[in-house]
Amino acid sequence: MRKMAAVLLASTAAVLCGCHAYQRGEVSQPVPRPSAVLDFATLYGQNCAACHGPDGANGPATDLANPEYLALVDDAGLRKWIGGGMPGTQMPAFAKSSGGMLTDAQVNAIIAGMRKRWSRPGALEGAQPPPYAQTQTGDAKRGAQTYQARCAVCHKQTRDEITNPVYLALVSDQALRTMMIAGSPDIGQPDWRHDSADGKPATPLTDQDINDIIAYLDGLRNASPGFAGTAAEPQSGAPAR
Amino acid sequence: MTNDEHRLTQNQDAPTPTGIPPLNELAKHATSGEDDRVVSRRWLLMKAGIALNGLVGLALAVPVVRYIFAPWRKDSSYESWISLGAVKSFPAGETRLALFKNPFTRSWDGPTDNVACYVRREEADKFQVFAINCAHLGCPVRWFPQSQLFMCPCHGGVYYADGSRASGPPTRGLFTYDWKVVSNELHIDAGQMPTLSNSAKLEKPEIGEGDCTCRG
Amino acid sequence: MPRVNGTGQRIYAWFERRLQLEGPVKEAALHPVPRNTASWWYVFGSAAFTLLFLQIITGILLALIYVPSAAHAWDSLNVLNHQVPLGWYIRALHGWGSNFMVAIVLIHMAQVFLFGAYKFPRELTWILGVFLLLMTLGMAFTGQVLRFDQDAYWGLGIGASIMGRVPFIGGGLVHLLLGGPIIAGATLSRFFTLHVFVIPGLLLLFALTHVWMVLKLGVNEWPMPGRVVRRATYVQEYNKLAHEDGIPFVPGAFWKDLVFSGAVIAAVAVCALIMGPFGPGGQPDPSIIQTVPKPDFFFLWIYAVLSYLPPALETPFILIAPIIGIAILLALPFYAAEGEKSWHRRPVAVLVVSFVAVAWGSFTQLGTVTPWSPHMSAWSADAIPAKFLRGASPLVRQGANVFQDKQCRNCHAVGGRGGQRGPALDDIATRMTPDELRFKVVTGGGNMPAFGKNLSPAEIEALVAFLDTLHPPNQRPAVNPVNEVYTSTHASGGEDVSAAPGAAR
Numbered sequence: 001m002r003k004m005a006a007v008l009l010a011s012t013a014a015v016l017c018g019c020h021a022y023q024r025g026e027v028s029q030p031v032p033r034p035s036a037v038l039d040f041a042t043l044y045g046q047n048c049a050a051c052h053g054p055d056g057a058n059g060p061a062t063d064l065a066n067p068e069y070l071a072l073v074d075d076a077g078l079r080k081w082i083g084g085g086m087p088g089t090q091m092p093a094f095a096k097s098s099g100g101m102l103t104d105a106q107v108n109a110i111i112a113g114m115r116k117r118w119s120r121p122g123a124l125e126g127a128q129p130p131p132y133a134q135t136q137t138g139d140a141k142r143g144a145q146t147y148q149a150r151c152a153v154c155h156k157q158t159r160d161e162i163t164n165p166v167y168l169a170l171v172s173d174q175a176l177r178t179m180m181i182a183g184s185p186d187i188g189q190p191d192w193r194h195d196s197a198d199g200k201p202a203t204p205l206t207d208q209d210i211n212d213i214i215a216y217l218d219g220l221r222n223a224s225p226g227f228a229g230t231a232a233e234p235q236s237g238a239p240a241r
Numbered sequence: 242m243t244n245d246e247h248r249l250t251q252n253q254d255a256p257t258p259t260g261i262p263p264l265n266e267l268a269k270h271a272t273s274g275e276d277d278r279v280v281s282r283r284w285l286l287m288k289a290g291i292a293l294n295g296l297v298g299l300a301l302a303v304p305v306v307r308y309i310f311a312p313w314r315k316d317s318s319y320e321s322w323i324s325l326g327a328v329k330s331f332p333a334g335e336t337r338l339a340l341f342k343n344p345f346t347r348s349w350d351g352p353t354d355n356v357a358c359y360v361r362r363e364e365a366d367k368f369q370v371f372a373i374n375c376a377h378l379g380c381p382v383r384w385f386p387q388s389q390l391f392m393c394p395c396h397g398g399v400y401y402a403d404g405s406r407a408s409g410p411p412t413r414g415l416f417t418y419d420w421k422v423v424s425n426e427l428h429i430d431a432g433q434m435p436t437l438s439n440s441a442k443l444e445k446p447e448i449g450e451g452d453c454t455c456r457g
Numbered sequence: 458m459p460r461v462n463g464t465g466q467r468i469y470a471w472f473e474r475r476l477q478l479e480g481p482v483k484e485a486a487l488h489p490v491p492r493n494t495a496s497w498w499y500v501f502g503s504a505a506f507t508l509l510f511l512q513i514i515t516g517i518l519l520a521l522i523y524v525p526s527a528a529h530a531w532d533s534l535n536v537l538n539h540q541v542p543l544g545w546y547i548r549a550l551h552g553w554g555s556n557f558m559v560a561i562v563l564i565h566m567a568q569v570f571l572f573g574a575y576k577f578p579r580e581l582t583w584i585l586g587v588f589l590l591l592m593t594l595g596m597a598f599t600g601q602v603l604r605f606d607q608d609a610y611w612g613l614g615i616g617a618s619i620m621g622r623v624p625f626i627g628g629g630l631v632h633l634l635l636g637g638p639i640i641a642g643a644t645l646s647r648f649f650t651l652h653v654f655v656i657p658g659l660l661l662l663f664a665l666t667h668v669w670m671v672l673k674l675g676v677n678e679w680p681m682p683g684r685v686v687r688r689a690t691y692v693q694e695y696n697k698l699a700h701e702d703g704i705p706f707v708p709g710a711f712w713k714d715l716v717f718s719g720a721v722i723a724a725v726a727v728c729a730l731i732m733g734p735f736g737p738g739g740q741p742d743p744s745i746i747q748t749v750p751k752p753d754f755f756f757l758w759i760y761a762v763l764s765y766l767p768p769a770l771e772t773p774f775i776l777i778a779p780i781i782g783i784a785i786l787l788a789l790p791f792y793a794a795e796g797e798k799s800w801h802r803r804p805v806a807v808l809v810v811s812f813v814a815v816a817w818g819s820f821t822q823l824g825t826v827t828p829w830s831p832h833m834s835a836w837s838a839d840a841i842p843a844k845f846l847r848g849a850s851p852l853v854r855q856g857a858n859v860f861q862d863k864q865c866r867n868c869h870a871v872g873g874r875g876g877q878r879g880p881a882l883d884d885i886a887t888r889m890t891p892d893e894l895r896f897k898v899v900t901g902g903g904n905m906p907a908f909g910k911n912l913s914p915a916e917i918e919a920l921v922a923f924l925d926t927l928h929p930p931n932q933r934p935a936v937n938p939v940n941e942v943y944t945s946t947h948a949s950g951g952e953d954v955s956a957a958p959g960a961a962r
Contacts, residue, residue: 030535031606031739034747046838050861058843060857090858092387099337099386101747160850166922167852169915170859187854224914312636312643313629319638340744343639350641351528352742353610373746378763379614381746383833388863389911394749395615396764397829397868397878399906407906409829412768433638434614436621438628 035103040113043106047094056118057186061091062178064114067123068191069182072132078111088172129181129192130207134173134214143216146209165222173214180210319345320432325360328425331368336361336384336402339370344432358418359384359391360427361402368427371404372416372435379436382415391415413437485672486711489703491695493679495710498572500717501565502671505593507718508558509664511725512596513657515551523603525649527642527741530605534737549729555597557725559755562593567810573798574677576686580790582670585663587786592660594755599652601753605645606737611750613640613648615763622772640743675699676710680798687795749833757824758817764829828877831867835875842872849926856923859916863908871927879905886925886934893935894921 037043045054048064056065063069083095083104094100095107102110147163155162162168183191193204205213325339336359343354359382361369371391373381380395390407391400398409405414416435421428473479522541524533537544566586569575575583602609617640620630636643678698704710735753739745752760766774800807832839841857849857860866868878875881889897898917901907912920928934 030539031737033740033742034745046834048837049840050835050837050866051841051858053843054840058846060841060846060849060854060861090387090855090862092862099335099384162851164850164852166915166918167850167855169913170855170919171851222915225918310633312632314632316628319632338746343641345638347642349526349528351526351531352740352744353527353641353644354639355742355744356639357744357746373743374614374618377618379618380611380750381743381748383746385836385864385867387836388865388908390864390906392831392833392864392867394830394833395611395760397831397904399831401906402911408901408904410764410766410768410771412771434617434631434635434640436618436627436631438621438623438631 034101035106038106038109040109040117043102043110044113047102048110051090053186056114062175063184063186065118066182066185067118067120068129069178070115070119071123072129072178072182074132075111075115077132078114079107082107082110086172086175088170089175090170127193127204130205130210132178132181134177134211135207136211138208138211138213138215140212140215140219143212143214146212147216150205150209151213163217163220165220166225168217168221169223169225173218176214176217177210180205180213316433320430321345322421322423322428322430323432324423325358325370325427325429328422328427331360331362331427333362333365336386338384341429341431356431357381358429358431359415361404366422368420368422369404370418370420370427370429372418374416374435375411376406376413376415376437377409377411379434486707487705488672488675489699490676490706490710491678491698492702492704492709494676495704495713496679497713497717498568499676499710500714501561501568503714504718504721505558505561505565506664506668507722508554508561508725509660511554511722512551512558513661515547515554516653516657518547519551520653525603525645527605527645530603530645531737531740534604534606538734538737545734546729548734549732550725551600552735553725553728553732555600556754557721557728559593559597561721562590566590567814569677571800571803571806571810572677573680573686573800573803573806575790575793576796576798577688577691577790577794579670579674579677580794582667582674583790584787585667585670587783589660589663589667591783592656592663595656596652596660597753597755599648599656601756602645602648603652604736605741607739607741607745607748608736608750608752610640610741610743611748612752612756613644615750615752619775623776676706677798680800682797682799682801684799685795685797747833749830751827752824754821758820760827761820761824764827765823826877830876831864831878832876833867835866836861836864839866839871839874845871845927850922852919853923853926856919856921859912859920860923863912863916863920865920868905882924882927884928884932886928887932888935889924890935890937891921891925892937894924 044056049059051059051061052064053059057063081091082102083093083100084098085091085093092100094102096103151162154160179189181192183189183194192210321344323341323344325341331337331339338357339360340355340357343350343356346354357373359371359373361371363369371382375382375393375395375398377393377396377398380393382391382393382398382400384391389402391402391404393399393409393411396410398411399407400411400415401407403414404417406412418429418431420430519537522533522537522544524530534548537548539545569583569586598612602613613635617631617634620634621627623630632638634644635641636647675695678695684694739748751757763771763775797803841861846854846857860871865882866875868876870877870881871883873881885894895917897905898912898920899907899909901909908917925934
C-alpha cells in the first residue's frame with residue numbers, strides 16, 4: 001500500500017511539473033454576492049429577458065431595443081419603472097426598496113447597459129415627439145374619431161385589436177402613450193409620425209390626439225370581466241369577430 | 242496456530258549478532274513462573290489498578306458528557322426579543338424581507354448570524370412574521386409578490402401569502418415568529434433555527450388555513 | 458536471514474534487529490492465495506485503501522491553509538482557489554478523490570456481496586466494511602460541510618430539519634448537531650472535528666483491521682456454483698485450495714492491485730486537472746436568499762427521495778429506513794453465513810443489487826434535474842419563444858406577460874425552458890378548453906396552488922387567452938362541444954381564427 005502512495009505522488013508530481021501553465025480546471029473568480037453583480041448581460045438575462053425578449057425585443061412586453069423609446073424616456077423614468085414597477089401593467093418592482101431583489105446600483109447598471117446597447121444618437125431625427133408624460137386629459141369623443149381616422153386602419157382585425165376591454169385593463173395610460181409615441185418595431189407598431197397604412201409620411205399625432213385616444217380607450221376598459229365569454233363582450237363595439 | 246509456531250521457530254533460529262535474546266523471549270521468561278490458579282498479590286494489585294482507572298474514567302466522563310451536551314438547551318434560553326426596525330419600513334398590505342442579527346452569537350460566526358425572515362403587514366397594526374426556512378427541510382423560501390406565493394427551491398414547497406401550505410411536500414404552513422410593536426419598532430421573539438421540533442413558539446398559522454375550498 | 462555485508466544491508470539489519478517486521482511482512486506478502494483470486498474483480502478494496510491515503514495526504518495539505526471558522530472558511534477556500542499556487546489543484550484532488558473513494562467503496566461492496574465474500578468466516582470483515590462505507594459517506598457529507606458555502610449551509614439546514622423530526626428529543630438533537638441554536642461558527646467547528654479527527658481516526662483503525670482480517674482469513678476464493686460454504690469444513694477446504702492451487706499473494710495477485718490503484722489515482726489526477734475543484738459556491742450568508750441549494754453527487758438520491766415521499770410517510774421513512782437498511786446489512790452475514798457463494802445460484806442477490814443500482818441511478822438522475830423544484834428565476838429570465846408570439850393579439854401578448862409575471866413559468870416549461878414541476882404547456886390548448894384552463898388557474902388543485910385570489914379577472918382572461926394559443930399549428934385547440942359561448946374566447950385570443958371551426962358565429 002505504501003508503494004501505491006509513492007505511485008500516486010509520482011504521478012501527481014509528473015502531472016503538475018508538466019502543466020504549470022495549464023489552467024483549465026482552475027476557477028477564475030469567487031462567486032459574488034447576488035447583490036454585487038453589476039454585469040448588464042447577467043442582470044438583464046436574469047431579470048428582464050423573460051418579458052422583454054433576450055435581446056430587448058420580440059418579447060410580449062415593451063420593445064426596449066427601440067432607440068426611439070430610449071430617446072423618449074429619461075433615466076429617472078426608467079429608474080422609476082424598473083425600481084418601483086409600472087402601475088396598471090405587469091411590470092413588477094425590482095428595487096429592494098419596493099420589495100424586489102435589485103440594489104439601486106444594479107438598477108442603474110441595467111439602465112446604463114440598455115443605453116449603451118440600444119440607444120442610437122439622433123434616433124428621433126431631430127423631430128420633437130409629444131411629451132413622454134401626459135399633462136392634460138383628453139376628450140374621449142374626439143378620441144373615438146381620431147382612433148377611427150388614424151388607428152383603425154390597421155387595428156381592425158382580431159389579431160391587432162387593441163380595443164379589447166380586457167387588454168386595455170392590463171395596460172396603463174402611460175404604456176399606451178409610450179407605444180403610440182415610440183412605436184414598437186418588433187411588432188411593426190409605427191411611432192407617432194408614421195401613421196399611414198401605406199407607409200407614406202402622414203401628419204404626426206399631436207399631444208392632443210394622443211390624449212384624446214387614451215381618453216377614448218380608457219372608456220373601453222373593463223377590469224372585471226364576468227366569468228363566461230367576457231372577452232367577446234361587445235362593449236368595445238369591435239367584438240371578437 | 243501454525244503461524245504462531247512458525248514465527249516462534251523463526252525467532253529461535255534467528256542468529257542474533259550481539260547474542261542478546263529477542264525481547265519476546267524475555268517476556269516469556271518473566272511470565273513463565275506464574276501459576277494461574279493462585280490469586281497472587283500482583284493480580285489483586287492489577288485489579289485494583291483497573292478499578293482505580295475505571296473510577297477516574299467515570300468521574301471524568303461526567304464533565305465530558307456535560308461539555309458535549311452543552312448546546313442541548315431549552316428553546317427559551319436561546320430566544321429573545323429583537324427589533325426588525327421601524328414599523329414604517331413595512332408597507333401595509335405587503336410582505337417584505339427583513340434581516341436581523343441572531344441574538345445568540347459568537348464573534349467568529351461571520352455572515353452566518355445574518356438571519357432573514359419575511360414580515361407581512363396585513364393591516365396597520367397586524368403583522369405576520371415568517372421564518373425563511375421551509376417547513377419541509379429548512380431551505381430558504383422566496384417570496385413572489387406578483388403571484389403572492391412563497392416558493393421553496395429545494396423540493397417545491399409552495400405557501401400562500403398568509404403562510405398556509407399551498408402545495409408540495411410540507412406538512413404545515415410556514416413557521417412564524419411571535420411579534421410585538423414597541424415604540425414604533427417591530428420586535429420578534431427569535432434566536433434559533435425553526436424545525437418541526439423546536440417550534441414551541443412557532444405555531445401553525447391559523448389564518449388562511451382551509452380558506453380555499455378547492456385545495457386538496 | 459540476509460548476510461550482513463555492505464552499508465545498506467547493515468542499516469537494514471540494524472532496523473530489522475529492532476523492529477522485527479520482516480517476518481510478519483513476508484508472511485503477509487507471500488501467503489498463498491487461490492490462483493483464481495488473482496483477478497481484476499479483486500482490485501477495488503486495495504484501490505479504496507489507496508484512495509484513503511490520497512485523501513489523508515491532500516487533507517493534511519489543505520489543512521495548511523484552511524481556516525475552520527465560519528467567518529473565514531469561505532475566504533480561505535477562495536484563497537486556496539485563487540491565490541495559493543496550485544491550491545485549486547490540491548482542492549480538486551481532495552474533492553475528486555472523495556468522489557472516487559465513495560464510488561470505489563460502493564463497487565467494492567457490490568462485488569463482495571455478489572461473490573458471497575461475507576459468508577463464514579468473513580462475517581466480521583463484512584461488518585467492518587459496512588461501517589467503513591458509513592464512515593466514507595460520513596466523510597463525504599462532513600467534507601461538503603467544510604466547503605462552507607451556500608450549499609453547505611442549507612445542507613446543514615436539511616440535516617437539522619431531519620433531526621428535528623425525531624420525536625421528543627428532536628429539538629435537543631438539533632442543538633447538538635448545530636452546536637447551538639442556529640447554523641454558525643460552532644456548527645462548522647464540530648463538523649471540522651468530525652471530518653479531521655473523529656471519522657478519519659476510526660476510518661483508519663477500521664480499515665487496518667479490515668485489511669488485517671483479509672490477510673489472516675485469506676482472500677475470498679472465486680465462487681463456483683455448487684461449492685457450498687459449511688462452517689465445519691470451509692477452513693479446511695479453503696486452505697487446501699490455497700495450497701494446492703495457490704500462488705503467493707505478492708506478486709501473483711498484488712500486481713493487479715498496484716496497477717489498478719495507480720490507474721485510479723491517475724484518473725483522480727486527470728479529473729482534478731480538467732474539471733477543477735468543487736466550489737466553493739456563494740458565501741454562506743443566510744440573508745442571501747437567491748440560492749438553490751443542492752447536495753453533492755452522492756447525496757442527490759436522498760434529495761430526490763425526500764421530494765417523492767408522500768408527506769405522511771416522510772418522517773417515519775427518514776428516521777426508520779436508514780436504521781433498517783443498516784440493520785439488514787449488518788445482519789446479512791449471520792443470516793446467510795453458509796451456502797452458495799456463486800451468483801449463478803443466488804438470483805435474489807443479483808436482483809437486489811440490480812434493483813438498488815437502478816433505483817440509485819434513477820434517483821440520482823432525478824436529483825440532477827430536480828423536476829420537482831420550481832425554477833426560481835424562470836419567470837424573469839426564460840424568454841417566451843418568439844414563435845408563440847408571432848402574430849399574437851395584444852390581449853395574448855398581455856397574457857404572456859401575466860404568464861411570466863405571475864411566476865407560472867417557475868413550474869411550467871414553455872419551449873423547453875422553465876420549471877418542470879407542472880406539465881409543460883407547449884400544447885396545453887389541445888388538452889384543455891379555455892373553460893377548463895380558467896378553472897384550473899383559479900382553483901389550482903393537484904399540486905398547483907390556487908391563483909384565484911392573486912389574479913384579477915382581466916389577468917385571468919388574458920392568461921387564458923394566451924394559453925389557448927399554445928397548440929401546434931396543425932392541431933386545433935380543444936373546444937367544449939356543448940357550450941359554444943366559450944369558443945368565442947378562442948376567437949378573441951386565437952392567432953388563427955379560421956382554423957377553429959368551433960368559433961364560427
